[in-house]
Amino acid sequence: MSSLAESARARGNNPLSFDKSAELIERNAQWMAGGVNSNFRLNISPTPLVFERGEGPWLYDADGNKLIDYYLGMGPMILGHKPQALVDAVKQEIEKGFLFAGQTTVEAEAARLVCELVPSAERMRFGCSGSEVDQAAIRLARAATGRKKIIKFEGHYHGWFDNVLWSTAPALNAAGPENAPVPVAGSKGQLTETADALVVLPWNNLDLVVERLAQGDIAGVIMEAAMCNAGAVHPAPGYLEGVREACTRYGTILIFDEVITGFRLAPGGAQERFGVTPDLSTFGKAIANGFPVAAIVGRADLMEMFATGGVVHGGTYNAQPIAMAATVATLMSLKPSLYATLEERGGRLMRGMGEIFARAGVLAQVAGFPQVFHVALGLDVPARNYRDLARMDRPAYVALTTALLHRGVRALERGAWFLSIEHSDAVIDDTLLAVEDSVRELKAKGVLPTGDFRK
Numbered sequence: 001m002s003s004l005a006e007s008a009r010a011r012g013n014n015p016l017s018f019d020k021s022a023e024l025i026e027r028n029a030q031w032m033a034g035g036v037n038s039n040f041r042l043n044i045s046p047t048p049l050v051f052e053r054g055e056g057p058w059l060y061d062a063d064g065n066k067l068i069d070y071y072l073g074m075g076p077m078i079l080g081h082k083p084q085a086l087v088d089a090v091k092q093e094i095e096k097g098f099l100f101a102g103q104t105t106v107e108a109e110a111a112r113l114v115c116e117l118v119p120s121a122e123r124m125r126f127g128c129s130g131s132e133v134d135q136a137a138i139r140l141a142r143a144a145t146g147r148k149k150i151i152k153f154e155g156h157y158h159g160w161f162d163n164v165l166w167s168t169a170p171a172l173n174a175a176g177p178e179n180a181p182v183p184v185a186g187s188k189g190q191l192t193e194t195a196d197a198l199v200v201l202p203w204n205n206l207d208l209v210v211e212r213l214a215q216g217d218i219a220g221v222i223m224e225a226a227m228c229n230a231g232a233v234h235p236a237p238g239y240l241e242g243v244r245e246a247c248t249r250y251g252t253i254l255i256f257d258e259v260i261t262g263f264r265l266a267p268g269g270a271q272e273r274f275g276v277t278p279d280l281s282t283f284g285k286a287i288a289n290g291f292p293v294a295a296i297v298g299r300a301d302l303m304e305m306f307a308t309g310g311v312v313h314g315g316t317y318n319a320q321p322i323a324m325a326a327t328v329a330t331l332m333s334l335k336p337s338l339y340a341t342l343e344e345r346g347g348r349l350m351r352g353m354g355e356i357f358a359r360a361g362v363l364a365q366v367a368g369f370p371q372v373f374h375v376a377l378g379l380d381v382p383a384r385n386y387r388d389l390a391r392m393d394r395p396a397y398v399a400l401t402t403a404l405l406h407r408g409v410r411a412l413e414r415g416a417w418f419l420s421i422e423h424s425d426a427v428i429d430d431t432l433l434a435v436e437d438s439v440r441e442l443k444a445k446g447v448l449p450t451g452d453f454r455k
């Protein structure tokens with residue numbers, strides 16, 4: 001019997017309880033706003049969780065539950081929780097000291113590996129978060145072109161700072177026409193003038209980008225080369241190539257935000273997988289399997305502007321040696337066989353889930369990539385952009401992730417399912433059983449959208 005089924009039987013098939021987590025969140029809220037340290041950890045059904053530890057594909061929470069984890073720290077843990085290679089590398093490095101405000105051998109080794117793996121990386125710099133390095137890329141694009149405006153796409157997330165937190169998850173009734181979206185602020189307190197330097201467009205519509213670029217005043221185009229933060233959506237055939245060509249023609253810097261796709265879709269990220277080379281790109285998450293590391297990479301002439309072109313990039317903790325040791329250990333582990341295994345197991349999980357929905361007559365799309373995919377309930381064709389995703393049946397999906405959690409499977413309510421190399425076939429079998437059982441329960445309650453999407 002599978003380990004999830006065994007533990008379910010041991011508790012008389014009762015759903016898992018998260019009462020202790022709820023109690024701790026309430027207690028901790030006297031010190032931390034909302035009891036959490038990121039708004040993206042708030043408003044989780046049935047409660048934000050408090051964890052004791054993680055190992056492989058598993059998380060162990062304050063209630064004593066063992067959960068199969070498809071959040072994976074919101075993407076980073078491609079090697080799973082607490083891989084031995086990182087534990088060893090970090091232990092060894094920590095003995096040498098923590099921070100020198102100078103250069104180290106280990107950071108050079110990490111940089112060499114990044115430049116070797118990422119096709120467009122002629123030069124690179126490290127930072128600590130995706131939000132930061134996206135700022136560095138935008139600054140470089142403006143400095144290099146002498147222009148101000150940046151094109152960003154609806155539904156694409158490039159961090160939480162004022163100038164980019166626009167139209168990341170806008171309500172459709174506030175977002176304007178599909179082909180001419182109105183920038184929608186993501187936060188109160190945001191400097192609204194920052195929208196003046198942005199043009200928000202729908203993603204995957206080549207004509208609209210080319211038309212706008214032709215006006216000749218755009219410094220940079222920033223995009224997730226595959227839109228993964230909200231779901232996991234492929235670029236349309238020819239789209240990335242077309243944007244690349246138009247950026248070159250109109251003197252605009254093309255920036256791929258590979259914070260999710262980097263080191264996940266392929267060792268060299270989306271740019272390797274799709275064979276399109278940006279001028280600049282940014283990385284984070286899977287680069288160091290859970291340590292706070294990010295990177296900006298790109299054309300030597302642009303990146304050298306940090307050294308000799310008067311463009312500032314700073315950060316006390318950039319290339320912190322212990323995090324660098326984790327980066328080296330992660331990048332050394334990214335062998336081709338790892339991606340082949342992820343493709344095979346993730347593909348099996350996606351197909352298995354699709355079959356469960358089809359058998360139950362539930363209208364759903366399981367789409368994206370085996371390493372990162374999404375489940376869109378209520379859609380009869382795969383989403384091509386944010387507006388398509390926004391039309392999915394969100395309450396039904398939250399009911400599904402909640403039902404799964406009560407069966408020991410933790411998947412992001414917000415969108416993507418992330419896979420690690422530790423998600424074995426047995427773990428995937430367990431997951432599929434939990435999906436089947438959850439679908440049965442929710443269908444009986446009439447919560448799930450029905451229809452045969454194969455027609």
Ligand SMILES: Cc1ncc(COP(=O)(O)O)c(C=O)c1O
Pocket residue numbers: 074128129130131132134157158159160224229257258259260284285
């Ligand atoms: C595509 C993308 N870019 C940038 C970021 C920001 O990265 P960080 O949370 O490390 O600041 C994220 C975070 O989820 C992301 O998904």
